[in-house]
Amino acid sequence: MRLRAGISAALASGAILLAAWQAGTHVAESNASAVTTSAPRTTGGTGTGSTAPGTTGGTSTGSTAGGATAKAGGTYTGTAVQTRFGTVQVQVTIKAGVITDVTALHLTDQEQRSVQISARAAPLLRSEVLSAQSANVQTIGGATFTSEAYLTSLQAALDAAHF
Amino acid sequence: MKTHLLASADQPKGMSQGQPARRYPATGRFTAQHRRRMFRTDMLTVALWVSLAAALGLWLADGGVSSVADGAQAVTAVGILAGLAGMDLVFLMLLLAARLPFVDGTVGHDRALEFHRKLGKPALYLLLAHGLFVATGYGMAEGLNPVSEAVSLWVLVPDMWLAFVSLALFIAVVVTSLVAVRRRFPYEFWYFVHLLTYLAVAAALPHQFSVGGLFAEGTWQRWYWLLLCIGTGSALVWFRVAQPVMATFRHQLTVRRVVPLAPGVFSIEMSGLRLNELSGNGGRFFVWRFLAPGLWWQAHPFSLSAEPTTPPSGTSYGQPAQQPTLRITVRNLGAGSARLASLKPGTKVAIEGPYGVFSTAARSREHIVMIGAGIGITPLRALLESTPFAPGRATVLLRGSSTDELFLGDEILELCRKRGATLFHLTGPRSADPQGAWLPASAGNSRLPDFVPDIADADVYICGPSAWARQVLAEAKRSGVREEQLHYERFDW
Numbered sequence: 001m002r003l004r005a006g007i008s009a010a011l012a013s014g015a016i017l018l019a020a021w022q023a024g025t026h027v028a029e030s031n032a033s034a035v036t037t038s039a040p041r042t043t044g045g046t047g048t049g050s051t052a053p054g055t056t057g058g059t060s061t062g063s064t065a066g067g068a069t070a071k072a073g074g075t076y077t078g079t080a081v082q083t084r085f086g087t088v089q090v091q092v093t094i095k096a097g098v099i100t101d102v103t104a105l106h107l108t109d110q111e112q113r114s115v116q117i118s119a120r121a122a123p124l125l126r127s128e129v130l131s132a133q134s135a136n137v138q139t140i141g142g143a144t145f146t147s148e149a150y151l152t153s154l155q156a157a158l159d160a161a162h163f
Numbered sequence: 164m165k166t167h168l169l170a171s172a173d174q175p176k177g178m179s180q181g182q183p184a185r186r187y188p189a190t191g192r193f194t195a196q197h198r199r200r201m202f203r204t205d206m207l208t209v210a211l212w213v214s215l216a217a218a219l220g221l222w223l224a225d226g227g228v229s230s231v232a233d234g235a236q237a238v239t240a241v242g243i244l245a246g247l248a249g250m251d252l253v254f255l256m257l258l259l260a261a262r263l264p265f266v267d268g269t270v271g272h273d274r275a276l277e278f279h280r281k282l283g284k285p286a287l288y289l290l291l292a293h294g295l296f297v298a299t300g301y302g303m304a305e306g307l308n309p310v311s312e313a314v315s316l317w318v319l320v321p322d323m324w325l326a327f328v329s330l331a332l333f334i335a336v337v338v339t340s341l342v343a344v345r346r347r348f349p350y351e352f353w354y355f356v357h358l359l360t361y362l363a364v365a366a367a368l369p370h371q372f373s374v375g376g377l378f379a380e381g382t383w384q385r386w387y388w389l390l391l392c393i394g395t396g397s398a399l400v401w402f403r404v405a406q407p408v409m410a411t412f413r414h415q416l417t418v419r420r421v422v423p424l425a426p427g428v429f430s431i432e433m434s435g436l437r438l439n440e441l442s443g444n445g446g447r448f449f450v451w452r453f454l455a456p457g458l459w460w461q462a463h464p465f466s467l468s469a470e471p472t473t474p475p476s477g478t479s480y481g482q483p484a485q486q487p488t489l490r491i492t493v494r495n496l497g498a499g500s501a502r503l504a505s506l507k508p509g510t511k512v513a514i515e516g517p518y519g520v521f522s523t524a525a526r527s528r529e530h531i532v533m534i535g536a537g538i539g540i541t542p543l544r545a546l547l548e549s550t551p552f553a554p555g556r557a558t559v560l561l562r563g564s565s566t567d568e569l570f571l572g573d574e575i576l577e578l579c580r581k582r583g584a585t586l587f588h589l590t591g592p593r594s595a596d597p598q599g600a601w602l603p604a605s606a607g608n609s610r611l612p613d614f615v616p617d618i619a620d621a622d623v624y625i626c627g628p629s630a631w632a633r634q635v636l637a638e639a640k641r642s643g644v645r646e647e648q649l650h651y652e653r654f655d656w
Contacts (some may be wrong), residue, residue, distance in 0.1 A: 009213070033303070
């Protein structure tokens with residue numbers, strides 16, 4: 001009797017684990033593609049998913065880099081900021097000394113929950129930044145990590161632009 | 164002194180002369196019942212492992228394996244898996260303590276609770292590992308040590324402080340349940356600390372749904388986990404609260420009288436409504452609460468010592484018809500039981516139960532052997548009254564230091580005579596032989612098969628103090644009784 005129970009339990013548990021693992025590999029693939037597509041307008045920064053630990057130096061990809069011409073405008077990419085939920089990197093567009101757009105190149109995505117949180121927080125942060133015209137804005141409740149990383153990356157981009 | 168009181172006429176002569184007992188084919192009326200019960204036992208084992216596998220499968224199905232890319236993520240993954248397994252064990256423990264009729268009717272209340280206790284420490288270790296590994300893993304990803312990571316989790320992440328509180332509560336619950344610690348405090352202290360389990364589970368749940376990415380909104384994993392929570396919660400509310408309240412109102416038990424039997428031993432007779440519904444539960448126990456000042460909060464597990472009796476109709480001319488009664492027989496073991504001796508007639512009684520499989524439901528063979536000592540004799544009295552057997556196919560062995568300690572002995576004698584059961588009285592000081600220590604010295608070299616020649620083909624019901632019962636169990640096993648034929652009621656927990 002105990003043998004029968006042991007064998008059935010082992011078989012059933014094994015089957016469940018195997019099925020779950022198989023299902024998991026598919027989910028991982030679809031997740032990966034979902035993340036890539038959800039990052040809006042990934043110019044230049046598509047590859048930022050390769051997460052270098054710490055902060056990679058702010059690389060300004062603006063057409064004109066440099067102190068004197070910065071106010072004229074351009075597109076600047078902030079540093080990639082590591083959080084425990086993934087890398088955050090933003091790109092800021094400045095025209096005639098005004099922040100006209102902030103684009104998230106990469107957002108926290110390590111767990112499904114993070115994807116949700118960042119999808120909710122990013123548009124809010126963007127509109128706050130656009131109205132405040134700086135990175136000194138409130139963090140979004142429930143999205144502390146995303147907000148802080150977002151604003152840090154933004155500040156780096158603004159610094160690069162000498163904004 | 165060993166007294167062979169009743170030899171049933173049907174007993175074949177050859178058996179008592181040491182010839183090998185004839186093996187009866189297991190094709191009696193209890194075979195199918197036994198097979199079903201064994202099947203249910205196996206199902207429970209399978210369900211247990213499947214639920215654990217499913218908990219880990221939640222993470223695997225979420226793409227868990229492929230998300231592990233570096234050391235930090237691996238450590239975090241171990242933490243997540245430990246948390247899932249630990250919480251699953253907590254759910255299982257709650258279900259084992261929920262008095263589910265399926266579990267109770269399959270393995271019995273005491274074995275379910277024994278298993279519940281065994282799961283306590285593994286569950287706690289897994290939950291501790293969960294906290295430790297997740298804090299370390301997150302810390303590694305951020306370049307923080309686990310302690311400052313834990314602090315930042317506590318401060319920054321919503322619901323996380325509740326998770327820390329929950330872990331502390333779980334530690335308190337498990338520590339107070341350790342045998343060594345539990346002995347130092349009264350039962351009630353342990354009980355109230357144990358109630359904190361519900362608080363601990365409640366405090367653990369928010370972070371699982373809000374911080375854990377696995378149970379994010381829109382995932383099927385969230386539904387599975389929610390179902391597990393709701394299912395466990397409703398089972399507890401239904402079987403531990405609603406059912407007892409309903410049974411209490413349905414039967415409306417009132418103490419009728421308290422009958423002293425011997426110093427410190429007394430029967431409590433209760434009358435109530437629809438007690439015939441409780442018949443056939445001989446040997447099973449109820450949890451009794453006597454609703455008197457100072458007593459109502461104490462719950463006493465006692466077995467019935469007699470089938471519910473229905474007074475013959477038509478005997479009460481001009482008088483109100485007598486209500487049916489049931490009876491328990493109690494020995495003063497604790498301060499609580501001592502006060503029961505002075506229960507006033509008319510005291511209302513709340514009940515939970517019946518619980519346990521020390522009953523006909525556990526029978527697997529035609530032949531039945533009942534071995535009881537001290538107050539453990541009384542549940543056997545009720546079992547003997549109701550369980551089916553052919554004349555000559557039941558043997559009762561009663562052990563006590565004197566005939567006065569064979570409680571309800573005369574009732575048992577009467578029942579044995581009426582139903583054709585063989586009865587032995589085993590009285591006197593304990594035998595010096597370690598293997599026969601459950602017997603009186605006067606039994607000499609007699610062993611279980613000398614009393615019951617075909618013991619190997621019988622169901623053996625044992626009820627008595629645990630040290631004594633262990634010796635009987637060992638002796639029965641030596642005599643060829645298989646585990647599934649042994650039925651043992653622990654009543655000193």
